[in-house]
């Protein structure tokens with residue numbers, strides 16, 4: 001009978017690890033590549049921005065895209081804003097140039113930051129740059145301290161989400177890096193009712209038998225800022241899971257006149273992710289696939305190595321809109337050949353380490369069609 005017995009698996013059984021609630025900034029910093037900052041905006045500004053977004057969300061949409069053979073719809077409302085300038089120069093053509101593709105579809109002209117968002121953004125930029133100053137390690141591929149020791153993170157776009165009630169959610173994902181480039185820093189502001197932000201590490205293939213992923217849940221209070229630091233998008237996926245009930249949010253200030261908050265917003269959460277679209281990842285420089293649609297940039301999360309030689313892929317995303325039909329295009333990101341990062345040469349002279357004459361904003365060599 002022994003002959004019929006299955007040979008024992010050489011793999012050790014790895015224990016599942018229960019989720020851990022990270023209830024304060026110290027715990028968040030200890031377990032994740034994020035930092036949590038509480039009560040970041042003056043209380044009245046936080047309330048007015050909440051009302052402004054609730055009012056604006058009447059015209060927001062649910063994203064729709066093709067997944068395999070069916071159309072899926074995001075279980076929350078979403079919108080996209082571009083700042084007046086790109087934060088690097090005063091060039092106001094940024095607004096006009098900020099024509100991006102999302103889910104394989106060109107977005108309409110984005111809205112400009114409303115005044116409350118602009119005021120919040122100035123405060124948040126300072127918090128983020130202070131955090132960056134504390135960091136001792138800079139990844140080779142991230143947008144670093146170009147031209148000196150001062151970190152230069154600017155929020156030139158913002159994506160906003162509105163979750164009404166506990167059922168609305170966003171599934172586990174890592175953010176596309178198409179315009180952010182490798183190792184981005186993303187600053188995520190929470191307003192309104194508290195929700196859990198869930199983070200789960202993607203275990204590299206070679207460690208799968210050795211350890212299990214752990215889920216970390218961070219309760220996000222009104223007026224808190226979560227900074228997803230460099231490597232968060234490479235190592236972790238994040239989500240806002242559905243929950244059976246939410247606390248009632250009672251703002252401390254009434255809305256200003258002119259802002260119409262007709263709907264009951266006491267069970268709503270507004271999220272604004274402030275992002276820095278890098279000058280070396282501008283829309284015209286993004287490779288197009290055989291469908292003639294800009295590709296998207298994703299990290300090779302399962303085979304990441306040392307933060308120096310990690311791989312990123314440009315992949316076809318046309319299928320998200322085109323009945324699920326794409327072209328299977330994929331191409332390794334090559335920062336040097338594409339003239340990005342240390343090889344980015346621009347007239348602003350922000351990057352001291354570049355010598356190569358390249359023009360990533362030109363619409364040519366990356367088009368691999």
Ligand SMILES: O=C(O)CCC(=O)C(=O)O
Pocket residue numbers: 159161170175188197238239240271273
């Ligand atoms: O609502 C949040 O905190 C997360 C939103 C998010 O992950 C996204 O917009 O990519």
Ligand SMILES: [Fe+2]
Pocket residue numbers: 173174175238
């Ligand atoms: Fe995200």
